[in-house]
Amino acid sequence: MEILSMGKSCDATFIEDVKRESGQDPATCYQCGNCTAGCPYTFVYDIPVNQIMRLLQAGQKERILKSKSLWLCATCESCTTRCPQGIDVALIMDVLRHMARREGYAAEKNVKTFYDGFLESVKRHGRVFEMGVAANYNLKTGRFWTGADIAPKALSIGKLDFRPHEIKGRDEVKRIFRRYLQREEAGE
């Protein structure tokens, strides 16, 4: 068992940041465990979601931000829907993921690579180009066999599109991303 020294490791600023960015009050969680009971991903989480809530109350920033769980949460909304305290737990997980990104943590690198590649495709074409995302993912991760097992079937039923759908307003979409990045870099 690991013992946390609360006096030394509680980061009160972290708690305030999560409260502000999520609009939720984690202090009202009384550890009933409903979120974890309904979470379909507990079997791959390194920290179950109710424990993330508890660690959050205790201001354990690093423990949380380096967790794999943040990247394996699919925002299925089960926890949010079933929380008896009305806490939007999935929203807190989303905000924690934003923070993990900003602080350079990504415990499930391949998930982040997939998400980043998806958005890169949207930025480039205005709509997501599925084949491009898959190819980019395999290239970036070196996992060249990803999807190879289902590709022949997908091809035979015409599910693979070899050309992106470029929209007329793709520069408009590019500008959304550019302005967002500029704002992030400016730290606003």
Next chain:
Amino acid sequence: MSLMKIPYYPGCSQTGSAREYDMCTRECMAGLGIELLEIDDWSCCGSTPAHTVDHSLAAALSARNLERVEAMGHKRVTTPCPSCLTNLKTAEHRLSRKDFREKTNQLLDRPYEGGVTTKSVLQIIFEDYGVEALKARAVKKLKGLSLAPYYGCIMNRPPEIMRFDHHENPVAMDKIVEALGAEAAPFPLKVECCGAAYGVPRSDVTARLTARLLDAVEDCGADAVVTACPLCHMNLDLRQSQVNRKQRRGFNIPILYITQVIGLALDIAPEKLGMDLHAVDPRPLLKKLEGGE
């Protein structure tokens, strides 16, 4: 029945891996006399990846499309995809906050002030068209077919934002299927997650969750699954062989879209509904309908 016109946001999947969902949605709606007006030059809503990065980025990607709906002179839009639905609805919800709206509009060429309501195609059929009208329109009864209605995780959740059907036990597809003469199987995992977008980066996770769903489909004795989500469909259908290999199963369960099922009842040809474009061919099942077995 008077002709209903509504702006249509297909969503990216429906131009690629789920193009048959777009085909059958258009056929089905035309069959019901509902005219879909595709939003001109629509763009991606950002799906799951955008909201995991930043909420105002995600809202801006959705708002570009909502603004285009407004420019068409409409206040409503429909989409077949629950992920698009959730993004458009969540954006609208968050944009009601002034500070968030300002932050989001900084990212857009044309600001969007809010005011467009998004409904899923299923919701339009269930609430606006109505089950009774559907029943009257159905020329072909789907007798002898048992379907497991699978809603997926986000079409009804969280209820405060989605505002459709029930968040633990949704029944819209059950009622539609029954009205068309088929049986709605007592499927217990209606709102459980299928593994969502992890099919690429963590296919082991998706395979396990999908296997659990397909086990339950077999347990309740259904012939096929009926879904309204292209991502659920991809995991259950295209990845079914992957599930069989990774989870040592032998599933061969057809996965249908709700708009395909309605289309069949409207006597639209299966090929027009894209039923030849699934990994698990549902056409042998249709013989059951003809009484041919």
